[in-house]
Amino acid sequence: MRIVPLGGLGEIGMNCMAVECDGRIAVVDCGVLFPNESLGVDLIAPDLSWLRERREQVGAVFLTHGHEDHLGALPFLxxxxxxxxxxxxxxxxxxxxxxDExxxxxxxxxxxxxxxRPAGDASPIAAEFFSVTHxxxxxxxxxxxxxxxxxxxxxxxxxxxxPVRGPGMDLGRIEALGRKGVxxxxxxxxxxxREGTSLSESQVGPALEQAFELARGRVFVACFASNVHRLQQIVxxxxxxxRRVAFLGRSMEANARLAQELGYLELPGWMPVSPEEARTLPPRELCVLTTGTQGEPRSALARLxxxxxxxxxxxxxxxxxxxxRFIPGNEIAIGQVVNELCRRGAEVAYEGLAPLHVSGHAQADEQRRLIRLARPAHFVPIHGEYRHLSRHAAHAAAEGVAGRDVLVDGQVLELADAGVRVLDEPVATGRVYTDRDALLGADIGALVVRDRRLLAETGLCIAVLAIERTxxxxxxxxxxxxxxxxxxxGAEEELRAEILAGLGDLSPKARTDPAEVQEAVRLAVRRFFRRTTGKKPPVLPVVLEL
Structure with missing residues (x-):
């Protein structure tokens, strides 16, 4: 049997793992990653070529939960x-x-x-689902x-x-599985x-009430739209x-409506109010739930x-x-939004000032407790950057787990009667840069993203000239x-002289070849900027034949 991570090991996001046994494959999660920089890219999906090439062997996809980094790439698959x-x-x-979209x-x-549930007909793999808190x-x-x-x-x-709601984590079942053998x-x-244990989600409620008690105007609360338990505590x-409640932001409105329809979010009939109606309410009678926790420029909070x-x-x-939480990489964008809110006279409260947020992920003591309950013969940390994986493996070592491997995307772990080993040859993995429209089938492409990044860093220089054909x-x-x-x-004339000098070094035959002329122009321009500024901006030479 082989474990094939296609995403999520070496980064936080883009989670996708294949389990292959006797020629059959089960897939656990298939998510996306959100980029930290704005290059016309909304989403980054895992390269699923390995699964597509084995489509006849894939029997099922098992999803652990509904976050985008675990299911957002399913349309591609x-x-x-x-x-x-x-x-x-x-x-x-x-x-x-x-x-549907x-x-x-x-x-x-x-x-x-x-x-x-089995992973397809005649598959030797079956999945049992058990409750966890997240x-x-x-x-x-x-x-x-x-x-x-x-x-x-x-x-x-x-x-x-x-937990605010739900059965809690089924530690009894995990312990029972551990006794039988994992x-x-x-x-x-x-x-x-992070040492210690994470705070309970139910501790956010009292902190929110304290903030509401001190508020003299309207209260705007930004949170992840999928965190329905947080929405319930805000409500x-x-x-x-x-206070009555208005929802701002496409995902916030959609998720709140869905959670209400399914019975996960309870609001008295008098509380919901449309954004248009909210304008007319006295400030002390309004609470607004909004998207934009990570400083996304088009989010409702950033627009506010x-x-x-x-x-x-x-x-x-x-x-x-x-x-x-301020997700690493987003601090600058979030800081800009906070600064703008303060300029408008608002008071801004966030994690660190009070337990207004708690993580949905286990900290070191909880991770070690799970290891003790499961008693695994072998351990592989998942869902994290390499430093997180390495630290987690150290926790397993401290709990006495002898077999441990830290894998990254593409590395294959083989389990056999003779033991467990990492195969020498990794499988092909990668990233697909895309946007929302590309869910319909397009792909922006890694080279396009690379060029956009280069343009953002150094700009673009265009040189146009016409040559006599013969x-x-x-x-x-x-x-x-x-x-x-x-x-x-101010350097245009000097740059023109550099280009003409470069053309003068070409042979008579090369000067009649547009491709040769273009390359000479490109090299001359880059040489000029490297000498004068130390930079090498992209150059677009345009050569017309007359």
Missing amino acids: LREVPVPVYGTRFTLALLRPRL AGVRADLREVRPGDV SIPDACGLALSTPQGTLLHSGDFKIDPA RLLLSDSTNAE DAARAFG ARGEHPDLAVSPGDLVVLSS TGAVVRGPELFARGVAGFE
Whole structure:
């Protein structure tokens, strides 16, 4: 049996893992990664070529929960590998509109904790779903039964002793599986560097109530739209102080509506108010739930901070609560939004000032507790950057697990009767850069993204000239244009002389070849800027033949 990670090992996001046994394949999760820089790229998906090449062997997809980094790439996979997808009620409810938007029809099969489902006809792999606590309803871990023993996949988890709602983490079932024997534990590593235990989600409620009690104007609360338990606590705090609730942001509105329809979010009939109606309410009677926790420029919170939202505006005396973690890489964008909100006279509260947010991922003590309960013969940390994986493996070593491997995307772990080993040859993995429209089938491409990054860093210089077809003599130009190139302004004549000198070094025959002339122009321009500024901006030479 082989474990093939296609994403999520070496980065936080883009989670996708294949389990291959006796010529059959089960897939656990298929998610996307959100880029830290704006290059016209909304999403980064794993390269699923390895699965597409083996589409006849793939029997099922098992989803641990409904976050985008675990299911967002399914439209790419299911378009070419149409297999059953198993997930819990809320998970599939979040998945359906994404598939509909992409025009993909899928066989979605709902499961509950305790259910066992095979990974396709005649597959030796079956998955048992068990409850875990996370920052989204209906999250599950998986116990995969295989000819090589039980594989325990934690999914994203924390051990929350007092969840806001739901059954809590099924530690009894994990312990029972551990007594019977777990061959391999695959466990969430996100918070491996944080000692101790994570705070309970239910501790956020009192902190929110304290913030509401001190608020003198409107209260805006930004959080992840999928964190329904957080939404419920915000609603409860608003109700305690007689505030009505408005939802801002496409995902916030959609998820709140879906959670209400499915019974995961409870609001009294008097509380919901449209953004248009919210404008007329007295400030102390309104609470606004909004997207934009990570400083996304097009989010509702960022538009409020810039004063560009069509329905509402932040005013002096308003309280803005960021009920979320600052994801590494997003600090600058978040800081800009906070600065703009403060300029508008708002008070801004965020994690660190009070427990206004708690993580949905286990910290070191919880991770070690799971290892003790599962008693695995072998351990592989998942869901994290390399430093997280390495630290988590150290936790397993401290708990006495002798067999440990730290893998990254593409490295294959083989389990056999003779033992466990990492294969010498990795499988091909990579990233597909895309945007929302590309869910319909397009791909921006890594080279395009590389060029966009290069343009953002050094600008672009364009050189246009016309040559006589038979002699190669320069008839006109070179005409020079630049965007974002340091050192260009005022140096045009010197740059033209550099280009003409470069053309003069060509042989008579080469001067009649447009490709040769283009390359000479490109090298001359880059040589000039390297000498004068130390930079090498991209050069677009345009050569016309007359």
